[in-house]
Amino acid sequence: xxxxxxxxxxxxxxxxxxxxxxxxxxxxxxxxxxxxxxxxxxxxxxxxxxxxxxxxxxxxxxxxxxxxxxxxxxxxxxxxxxxxxxxxxxxxxxxxxxxxxxxxxxxxxxxxxxxxxxxxxxxxxxxxxxxxxxxxxxxxxxxxxxxxxxxxxxxxxxxxxxxxxxxxxxxxxxxxxxxxxxxxxxxxxxxxxxxxxxxxxxxxxxxxxxxxxxxxxxxxxxxxxxxxxxxxxxxxxxxxxxxxxxxxxxxxxxxxxxxxxxxxxxxxxxxxxxxxxxxxxxxxxxxxxxxxxxxxxxxxxxxxxxxxxxxxxxxxxxxxxxxxxxxxxxxxxxxxxxxxxxxxxxxxxxxxxxxxxxxxxxxxxxxxxxxxxxxxxxxxxxxxxxxxxxxxxxxxxxxxxxxxxxxxxxxxxxxxxxxxxxxxxxxxxxxxxxxxxxxxxxxxxxxxxxxxxxxxxxxxxxxxxxxxxxxxxxxxxxxxxxxxxxxxxxxxxxxxxxxxxxxxxxxxxxxxxxxxxxxxxxxxxxxxxxxxxxxxxxxxxxxxxxxxxxxxxxxxxxxxxxxxxxxxxxxxxxxxxxxxxxxxxxxxxxxxxxxxxxxxxxxxxxxxxxxxxxxxxxxxxxxxxxxxxxxxxxxxxxxxxxxxxxxxxxxxxxxxxxxxxxxxxxxxxxxxxxxxxxxxxxxxxxxxxxxxxx
Amino acid sequence: xxxxxxxxxxxxxxxxxxxxxxxxxxxxxxxxxxxxxxxxxxxxxxxxxxxxxxxxxxxxxxxxxxxxxxxxxxxxxxxxxxxxxxxxxxxxxxxxxxxxxxxxxxxxxxxxxxxxxxxxxxxxxxxxxxxxxxxxxxxxxxxxxxxxxxxxxxxxxxxxxxxxxxxxxxxxxxxxxxxxxxxxxxx
Numbered sequence: 001x002x003x004x005x006x007x008x009x010x011x012x013x014x015x016x017x018x019x020x021x022x023x024x025x026x027x028x029x030x031x032x033x034x035x036x037x038x039x040x041x042x043x044x045x046x047x048x049x050x051x052x053x054x055x056x057x058x059x060x061x062x063x064x065x066x067x068x069x070x071x072x073x074x075x076x077x078x079x080x081x082x083x084x085x086x087x088x089x090x091x092x093x094x095x096x097x098x099x100x101x102x103x104x105x106x107x108x109x110x111x112x113x114x115x116x117x118x119x120x121x122x123x124x125x126x127x128x129x130x131x132x133x134x135x136x137x138x139x140x141x142x143x144x145x146x147x148x149x150x151x152x153x154x155x156x157x158x159x160x161x162x163x164x165x166x167x168x169x170x171x172x173x174x175x176x177x178x179x180x181x182x183x184x185x186x187x188x189x190x191x192x193x194x195x196x197x198x199x200x201x202x203x204x205x206x207x208x209x210x211x212x213x214x215x216x217x218x219x220x221x222x223x224x225x226x227x228x229x230x231x232x233x234x235x236x237x238x239x240x241x242x243x244x245x246x247x248x249x250x251x252x253x254x255x256x257x258x259x260x261x262x263x264x265x266x267x268x269x270x271x272x273x274x275x276x277x278x279x280x281x282x283x284x285x286x287x288x289x290x291x292x293x294x295x296x297x298x299x300x301x302x303x304x305x306x307x308x309x310x311x312x313x314x315x316x317x318x319x320x321x322x323x324x325x326x327x328x329x330x331x332x333x334x335x336x337x338x339x340x341x342x343x344x345x346x347x348x349x350x351x352x353x354x355x356x357x358x359x360x361x362x363x364x365x366x367x368x369x370x371x372x373x374x375x376x377x378x379x380x381x382x383x384x385x386x387x388x389x390x391x392x393x394x395x396x397x398x399x400x401x402x403x404x405x406x407x408x409x410x411x412x413x414x415x416x417x418x419x420x421x422x423x424x425x426x427x428x429x430x431x432x433x434x435x436x437x438x439x440x441x442x443x444x445x446x447x448x449x450x451x452x453x454x455x456x457x458x459x460x461x462x463x464x465x466x467x468x469x470x471x472x473x474x475x476x477x478x479x480x481x482x483x484x485x486x487x488x489x490x491x492x493x494x495x496x497x498x499x500x501x502x503x504x505x506x507x508x509x510x511x512x513x514x515x516x517x518x519x520x521x522x523x524x525x526x527x528x529x530x531x532x533x534x535x536x537x538x539x540x541x542x543x544x545x546x547x548x549x550x551x552x553x554x555x556x557x558x559x560x561x562x563x564x565x566x567x568x569x570x571x572x573x574x575x576x577x578x579x580x581x582x583x584x585x586x587x588x589x590x591x592x593x594x595x596x597x598x599x600x601x602x603x604x605x606x607x608x609x610x611x612x613x614x615x616x617x618x619x620x621x622x623x624x625x626x627x628x629x630x631x632x633x634x635x636x637x638x639x640x641x642x643x644x645x646x647x648x649x650x651x652x653x654x655x656x657x658x659x660x661x662x663x664x665x666x667x668x669x670x671x672x673x674x675x676x677x678x679x680x681x682x683x684x685x686x687x688x689x690x691x692x693x694x
Numbered sequence: 695x696x697x698x699x700x701x702x703x704x705x706x707x708x709x710x711x712x713x714x715x716x717x718x719x720x721x722x723x724x725x726x727x728x729x730x731x732x733x734x735x736x737x738x739x740x741x742x743x744x745x746x747x748x749x750x751x752x753x754x755x756x757x758x759x760x761x762x763x764x765x766x767x768x769x770x771x772x773x774x775x776x777x778x779x780x781x782x783x784x785x786x787x788x789x790x791x792x793x794x795x796x797x798x799x800x801x802x803x804x805x806x807x808x809x810x811x812x813x814x815x816x817x818x819x820x821x822x823x824x825x826x827x828x829x830x831x832x833x834x835x836x837x838x839x840x841x842x843x844x845x846x847x848x849x850x851x852x853x854x855x856x857x858x859x860x861x862x863x864x865x866x867x868x869x870x871x872x873x874x875x876x877x878x879x880x881x
Contacts, residue, residue, distance in 0.1 A: 071804050074790060078714070078718065108723075281857055286871070286875055287875070289764070295763060675862050
């Protein structure tokens with residue numbers, strides 16, 4: 001029977017003499033073992049060099065690998081190189097070789113020079129050494145956001161703000177023209193921003209700085225400043241509304257593709273990784289040690305965390321087996337408990353959303369009523385939505401991590417689910433804020449209001465209002481991060497170091513929670529993406545904000561934090577950050593899309609005064625193109641083109657999916673074949689030795 | 695300041711040697727000069743002149759902060775040392791080899807090759823159960839309370855072999871190791 005044929009597996013047992021020793025694979029292993037008989041390395045240099053060279057000659061088309069890619073010591077590589085040099089080469093090949101070498105040298109020099117330009121290279125390196133690659137990935141992410149915001153700022157400034165400013169002041173012999181609005185009621189076009197005139201109290205300036213009103217409202221920070229339609233530089237005409245819209249689309253597209261490019265690596269690995277659950281143990285053991293750690297304290301913590309992780313994983317596996325053995329009654333109980341807790345979660349979320357809605361409505365209604373309020377109360381009312389959002393962002397995750405304990409999931413899934421819920425809360429809060437703003441803006445009771453399309457009395461320039469709201473959110477976010485570091489982290493460190501009261505010591509230093517910090521900055525970045533359309537200079541503020549936050553977080557990390565006991569793997573965190581950032585970007589498309597294409601642009605200010613909606617400038621410009629081009633563009637936008645295009649893309653996608661499935665099947669089959677081959681080999685050898693004995 | 699110091703030591707490391715090392719390793723010029731500086735600091739003052747040809751005993755190498763906290767310190771010294779006496783002392787070229795294998799620009803082929811040798815505690819060319827057990831103990835730390843219990847160790851080693859031992863012979867050879875590591879996102 002088959003049982004007799006398949007031998008019991010003996011791991012590397014004493015090789016049956018004779019035939020096994022004559023197998024080619026055994027001989028090569030023996031060669032390696034023999035070389036270690038001298039007491040030094042187990043791998044003979046010459047054997048390896050010879051093998052490598054033989055491989056290269058066998059596969060005639062194999063390109064000679066550069067010397068440094070051979071796993072030999074420097075002395076051996078030098079010998080190889082000299083031997084290769086003495087081989088006879090034709091003149092053409094020699095020239096090719098030397099030009100390759102010099103090209104590589106030049107490229108290396110350029111790479112070295114450009115690494116000097118990298119921002120904070122040394123800081124991030126030292127953080128990596130002290131705290132490991134998980135935390136380092138947070139700081140690299142922060143650096144990426146600083147760069148992204150800076151590029152966005154350069155974009156908006158050079159295409160929108162700069163032409164506006166120089167044509168307004170007539171530099172370079174430029175002039176501008178404003179097309180008067182046609183077909184609009186005159187009452188829609190009244191807009192008198194109150195740039196501060198005359199003597200005002202000092203604190204009015206402070207209030208204006210913090211809430212974007214007053215003197216800030218009329219600067220190029222906000223949408224309302226850009227009233228020009230065309231700017232003329234000698235003979236060139238520059239269509240400002242079109243440039244404004246296209247710059248917006250361009251920065252969104254740029255962010256999109258840049259994030260995707262950065263996440264492609266992690267994407268591939270995560271797709272492969274998720275499918276094959278079996279890799280996790282090998283990954284943890286073989287790639288577990290973080291070779292960047294130089295501090296013995298950090299090393300001790302790493303040991304502990306590795307031990308914790310391995311034990312948790314083994315525990316989880318035992319738990320999985322237990323789950324599989326659950327009875328039907330237990331399953332019912334757990335599922336109904338989970339449904340109940342999800343209902344609670346939804347209730348918490350609705351509570352957050354409703355409070356944000358009410359706060360926004362209240363703030364909008366009462367902030368225009370400046371007369372009977374003093375400075376602080378007015379500021380408080382202005383910032384009410386930001387305060388409520390920040391509170392919600394703080395409280396909801398605590399509730400979620402408390403509730404998840406009851407749902408009896410495996411630990412890894414628990415972490416992921418809580419994280420997903422927190423992400424959703426943070427991003428949805430912004431959406432609710434914007435929605436409540438819009439419901440205020442487009443609330444129309446009278447006919448006059450309907451003629452304008454928006455509430456012209458309260459919001460003659462509603463884009464500036466939205467921009468101010470985004471500006472306030474950004475400033476408040478920054479203030480909160482600063483305040484938490486100054487007034488929570490440092491006092492906590494002082495308390496723990498100097499007061500040996502038991503509960504205080506049990507609380508201990510805080511850990512640097514990577515996921516919370518990352519969600520914080522992604523929240524800020526989503527606000528920036530949405531707000532840049534309404535406030536073109538917002539990316540500059542965001543750049544400065546993230547720049548300062550880098551140093552704040554670095555100082556807080558070094559001085560007040562203890563390393564986290566639960567490790568976060570660098571690879572999965574990189575991909576996770578970029579994925580959530582991408583979700584934030586996609587969510588930012590929605591409000592922008594609605595306000596550009598659906599809500600009527602304000603008729604009293606801004607570059608889109610003479611159009612119904614902001615999007616209309618594009619069809620208007622296309623109408624000015626030559627007829628042939630118009631036909632082509634209409635053709636592309638029509639169904640006759642879109643439907644076949646969509647079908648072709650679907651076909652290509654299905655093809656690649658089928659290809660990937662086929663490859664996976666082939667890999668499985670080859671694996672099975674390998675197992676069978678090795679069994680066959682052992683069986684044959686047994687048979688031969690038996691036959692030899694008789 | 696570091697550049698000024700390196701400028702001083704650059705006069706001691708000849709330029710052709712620098713170019714040669716750049717070609718034979720994955721290190722950049724700055725990194726090689728920095729390595730030279732660190733290496734000569736390990737030597738007593740009299741021997742610093744010909745740092746290129748002296749060997750540093752293992753005990754001094756292990757005082758480097760990067761290796762001090764590393765649980766694989768002894769294996770690393772053993773694998774990269776080309777000393778004929780078996781005392782695991784390292785010359786400057788061994789030192790460069792080690793840095794090159796650990797640098798960011800090294801290919802994953804090189805890294806997995808050296809990692810295999812580092813993890814192969816008994817130098818027999820395969821990772822068997824004993825090697826894996828020693829490996830896990832190194833990872834979880836020295837000391838009795840930081841080791842896994844024997845049942846946990848058994849379960850863990852069983853899982854590892856299940857994942858990576860393709861030909862089911864109970865050991866992991868270098869091709870299996872390279873295969874499993876190539877799919878390891880954290881390596």
